[in-house]
Amino acid sequence: MALAFRLVLKSGSHFVRLRLRTALFHSSMSQHQDEPLDEYRPGGYHPIKLGEIVGAYEVVRKLGWGEYSTVWQVKSLLSEKPAAMKVMKAELTDVPELHESAYLRRILTADPTHPGFPHNLHLLDEFHVEGPNGKHLCLVTELLGESLHQYANQFPHKQVPIAAVKNILPQVIMAMMYLHEECNIIHTDIKSNNILFTLPEGAVSPVLSPTPTNATVKLIDVGVACWADGVDEHFTELIQSPELRAPEVVVGAGWGKPADIWSLGCLVHELTTGRFLIRNNIEEMVIPYMHALYFGPYPRSLTTGGKYSHLFFNDDGSQLHPQPERLPLADRIRKLRPPGDTDTEELIQFLDLMLRLDPGERASLQTLLEHPWLAQN
Incomplete structure (x- = not known):
């Protein structure tokens, strides 16, 4: 259906500014393309290879990437249990406005008896890793299936x-x-x-x-x-x-x-x-x-x-x-x-x-x- 108003609408300047500010945070995780290689830079992604040991985990395969992190399937060196590990860009690791690890900790501890508890993602581990591009927050969670x-x-x-x-x-x-x-x-x-x-x-x-x-x-x-x-x-x-x-x-x-x-x-x-x-x-x-x-x-x-x-x-x-x-x-x-x-x-x-x-x-x-x-x- 043709909508007449489509012809007259233009971006307001505030939306342009806010879009630039929020685009980083609202990008869906991509599973079908490689992340931009130029983002492997100081402040950017942490370089990871399959089979590498990161913290107490062996990297098994890449699950996907987003504008502010890469996500990997890993295997615990202690239990061999599979898990997922999100590795943040260095420049976003200590951004005070982002509280993902705090939210995950609250979810894990607020009330495990609540019927909604098992239907939220659970944090298994968190740590930092130092690399050529800086310090990166790593969040280890349950490994899940398809979306x-x-x-x-x-x-x-x-x-x-x-x-x-x-x-x-x-x-x-x-x-x-x-x-x-x-x-x-x-x-x-x-x-x-x-x-x-x-x-x-x-x-x-x-x-x-x-x-x-x-x-x-x-x-x-x-x-x-x-x-x-x-x-x-x-x-x-x-x-x-x-x-x-x-x-x-x-x-x-x-x-x-x-x-x-x-x-x-x-x-x-x-x-x-x-x-x-x-x-x-x-x-x-x-x-x-x-x-x-x-x-x-x-x-x-x-x-x-x-x-x-x-x-x-x-x-x-x-x-x-x-x-x-x-x-x-x-x-x-x-x-x-x-x-x-x-x-x-x-x-x-x-x-x-x-x-x-x-x-x-x-x-x-x-x-x-x-x-x-x-x-x-």
């Missing part, structure tokens, strides 16, 4: 079977409940790439294979998380990948735990329809208009109460660039789901609880966990 994003790629139209979705989602919700309620952590990056399946018993390497509906998943990557009582101290105003970004974040109206609920809704939409709610790589300045396309006008609190509301809305709350077209999200979902699917209407109702423009109207995690749709087979 939910990879899993979805196995199915026609990337639509995960509803039975599998209903098995996976309660685990993700419980993981989020543990972070929010026991750890005082807002994840800020809930997405399919950050949800991984546990390995089958006895497996020593991640495998890509069909997963049964009784599989266990874990929520990973708190590298860009935030203490819930320290949002104002977070290193960036623009949390979340653009296609998953909550309305209150886009307009700079302040954010909190409900931002994670919005991302969860985007995740459910992706798994059940095979499409992102909003296409990835979207220009940030278009996001509120896409929200309005699916959900209607922004609430007054967002059109006037945000630091950047004036970039999108007039003083009376109307859009700077009116769009005559509407495509209610419910209609879009009905078109994307298989014809005659008996779950579609209940799915739409479930999504509506999370995808509310007003963060105060989004459902609690407990309400979502108890929703009848998740219990239906």
Whole structure:
């Protein structure tokens, strides 16, 4: 569908600045390309070879890399148990705004009896290694399997079977409940790439294979998380990948735990329809208009109460660039789901609880966990 407003939107300078600042932290881990060799420099990546001993671990294979780290499968010299080791760039090892090791320690100790505890990634070890490019923080965690994003790629139209979705989602919700309620952590990056399946018993390497509906998943990557009582101290105003970004974040109206609920809704939409709610790589300045396309006008609190509301809305709350077209999200979902699917209407109702423009109207995690749709087979 052609959208008239697409022609008139340009990047605001604040988004350009913030994009440069946050791009480093919101890059997905790549498993299919080599990291840029010019980043092996003072302050950059630590050079590692297969078979090398790093700390108390032997390096077995490379699992992937991101803009601020490389990740390796390793084997403990003490137990030979497989694990994953993230090796940070030297220049980011002691950045005071990043608290990943502190978050992982809190997750490990807050309340191991909580039902969400086993669905979060667990820290096994942490240490520093000195190299030609500086001092690097190494975080050793459990070795996990394929991501939910990879899993979805196995199915026609990337639509995960509803039975599998209903098995996976309660685990993700419980993981989020543990972070929010026991750890005082807002994840800020809930997405399919950050949800991984546990390995089958006895497996020593991640495998890509069909997963049964009784599989266990874990929520990973708190590298860009935030203490819930320290949002104002977070290193960036623009949390979340653009296609998953909550309305209150886009307009700079302040954010909190409900931002994670919005991302969860985007995740459910992706798994059940095979499409992102909003296409990835979207220009940030278009996001509120896409929200309005699916959900209607922004609430007054967002059109006037945000630091950047004036970039999108007039003083009376109307859009700077009116769009005559509407495509209610419910209609879009009905078109994307298989014809005659008996779950579609209940799915739409479930999504509506999370995808509310007003963060105060989004459902609690407990309400979502108890929703009848998740219990239906």
